[in-house]
Amino acid sequence: MGVFSAKTTAEAVVPHERSRIWDVLVDPTLVAQMTPFVKRIDASGDYWRWSMTGLEVLGVGFAPSFTERMVLEDQERLEFHHEPPENEKERAGVNGWYDLSEAQGGTRLETSLEICVSLPLPRAAGPAVRSTMKGVMATMGDRFSKNLLDYLAKG
Template identity: 60%
Template sequence: MTRFSASTEATAVVKATRQEIWDLLVDPDAIAEMTPFVKRITADGDHWRWEMSGLEVLGKNVSPAFTEKMTFTDLERIEFRHDPPEGTTERSAVEGWYELSDADEGTHLATNLEITLDLPLPKVSSKAVTATMSGVIEKMGDRFSKNLLDRLGTTEA
C-alpha cells in the first residue's frame, strides 16, 4: 500500500446568514446529500463515519470509509480530523475545517481539506494518482457548493 494525498481550499461570500449555513454544515444527512460520492454519514456523538461510493483511481475501484472527530465552535468553525475507533485501521482519511464569518453581503465561508488514501499502487504512480484525486476533489467541491446554494435558495455575493 502507498499513501497518496491531495488538498483543496475554497472561499466564498454566500448570501445567507451564518445560522442558515451552520444548520446545514452540522447536519450529517444534509452534508451527505450535498456532497458527491458520499453514500452516507453516520453520527455517533462527535464522531462522524463517512462512507463513500465507489471511485476509480487508475483502474482501481475504491470505496473509502473513514471516521472523523468533529469539533464545533458554534457559528464560527468546524474542524474535522481522522480519528478511527480504537483497534481499527482505516485506509482513508480527511483533515480540515470550515470557517464562517460576517461579510457585507452575507457570510464568508472558507474551507480547507486534505484527503489521504492508502492504495495498492506503486509509489511511482504518485503524480497520476494525485492528479486524479485533485480532479475528483475539485468536482466534489464545485458540486457541493452548487448543492449548498440550492439548499439555501441563494447565490454567492
C-alpha cells in the same frame, strides 16, 4: 501500499446568514445528500463515519469509509480530524476545517481539506494519483457548493 494525499482550499461569500449555513454543515444527513460520491454519514456524538460510493484511481477501485472527529466552535469554525476507532485501520481519511465569518452581502465561507488514501499502487504513481484525487475533490466541491446554494435559496 502507497499513501497519497491531496489538499484543497476554497473561499466564497455566500449570500445567506451564517446560522443557516452552519445548520447545514453540522447536519450529517444534509451534508451526505449534498456531497457527490457520499452514500451516507452515520453520526455518533462527535464522530461522523463517512461511507463513500465506489471510486476508481488508476484502475484501482475502492469504496472507502472513514471516521472523523468533529469539533464545532460557536457557529464560526468546524474542524474535522481523521480518528478511526481503536484497533481499526481505515484506507482513507480527511483533515480540515470550515470557517464562517460575517461579510458584506452574507457570510464568508472558507475551507481547507486534506484527503489521504492508501492504495495498492507504487509511490511512483503519486503524480497521477494526486491529479485524479484533485479532480474528484474539485467535482465534489463544485457540486456541494451548488447544492448548498440551491438548498439555502429554497428557504
